[in-house]
Amino acid sequence: MSRASRAVAILGAGTQGRRLAFMWSNCGRPVNLIDRDEKQLQASIHEVNTFRSTFPKFKTAQEWGKVSKFPYAQLREALSNAWLVLECLPESLQLKRRIIAELEQHAPENAILASNSSSYTIGEIIAGVQLKRPERTVSMHSYWPPETCPLEIMGHDETDPDIIPSLLEESARHGFQPFHVRRESVGYLYNRVWAAIKREALLTLSEGVSTLQELDDIFKAVLKTPKGPCEQMDVVGLDVVLDIEEHYAQTRSGIPQAPRDLLKQMVAEGNLGVKSGQGFYKY
Known part of the structure; x- marks a missing residue:
């Protein structure tokens, strides 16, 4: 399966998760949106469709990618075809540490695991977490897409350097304005x-x-x-x-x-x- 046809899996269907689902589906790429709350998932699909009619300039392909909703109980299935797995959960360090370990357990070995955290670096999140592939983890902090599209991409000491150019290229293709944070930094660049x-x-x-x-x-x-x-x-x-x-x-x-x-x-x-x-x- 080519990378272009593989999904972006987003854990957390809140304000940021649904906006990122819209952005990552605008080039025909499938998006798997995961949450424990079925009402949240339903509201997210509705808002993604609203964004599609409100921001037509982001439609860069003939068809939008399908945004599929998954309850948390189907996490393994939601991650099975993912190229990028992104968590958009509340700013709790312990929660993020627990989740990143669970995401790695179910994601494909070559998937990139990313955190949308605005305050914790990926290095802080994975510290003390037993990961098999820490080199596949990064921070990807977005602001308020689609109205505000900057995206800060930051690795850590063990991040595979080949991942960063790939993320910069793919995110730009999907309508983001990516910035590379070249060293781990609490607060990234803008914050x-x-x-x-x-x-x-x-x-x-x-x-x-x-x-x-x-x-x-x-x-x-x-x-x-x-x-x-x-x-x-x-x-x-x-x-x-x-x-x-x-x-x-x-x-x-x-x-x-x-x-x-x-x-x-x-x-x-x-x-x-x-x-x-x-x-x-x-x-």
């Missing part, structure tokens, strides 16, 4: 810069230097961006932002405490951003 912006925004608010609205407004006025840093954090989810900030604090010295304290207070009050209807702003 390292974004981390400094959001942390300083939170620190500014905690010190009472500015109102929320003024802070976002001046950011948008100077940089001509559609959203300010607090608006953007609301979209990401303040619980997710907090988890990422906690991880930065664990891996780097000198991270200020006040931004995390502000986030902890908001999360404790149930203000998670857009998904809860209230974050920095009300939705």
Whole structure:
């Protein structure tokens, strides 16, 4: 079976999983979407079809690849013809470690195993995990496709160097804008810069230097961006932002405490951003 006809298997049919299913199916490639929640799977198929009518520019082949839904109980079958296996699960290190070992157990020997984690590097995830083929593992962090298509691809000390050019080529062919992170880096490329912006925004608010609205407004006025840093954090989810900030604090010295304290207070009050209807702003 040629690589072009082999599936991309995606574990996790949430916001990112369904968007990645759309992207990877736009050149006729089959996608196997896996989740424990049948309602989540059904909603994902519906949203993939919505994307196909909303973003026709991504249709680069005569036919879209078939997106098939698989319950987690059929994991072995879902991975059987996979060229690339991608996990899109919550930011729990222990969960990701357990899952990456299970994915390797059921995936073909020549499949590439990738994590979409935004805060943990693949080196951190596989540390202490007994893998037969650690050289087949990479990080592949996406943003908000199809609206925002950058994709950061990062290996680790043992990654087979031949894998990276292949992933850069295939992802570009499917409509991504790939970037190679050349050394393991917590936060990849963009998120390292974004981390400094959001942390300083939170620190500014905690010190009472500015109102929320003024802070976002001046950011948008100077940089001509559609959203300010607090608006953007609301979209990401303040619980997710907090988890990422906690991880930065664990891996780097000198991270200020006040931004995390502000986030902890908001999360404790149930203000998670857009998904809860209230974050920095009300939705």
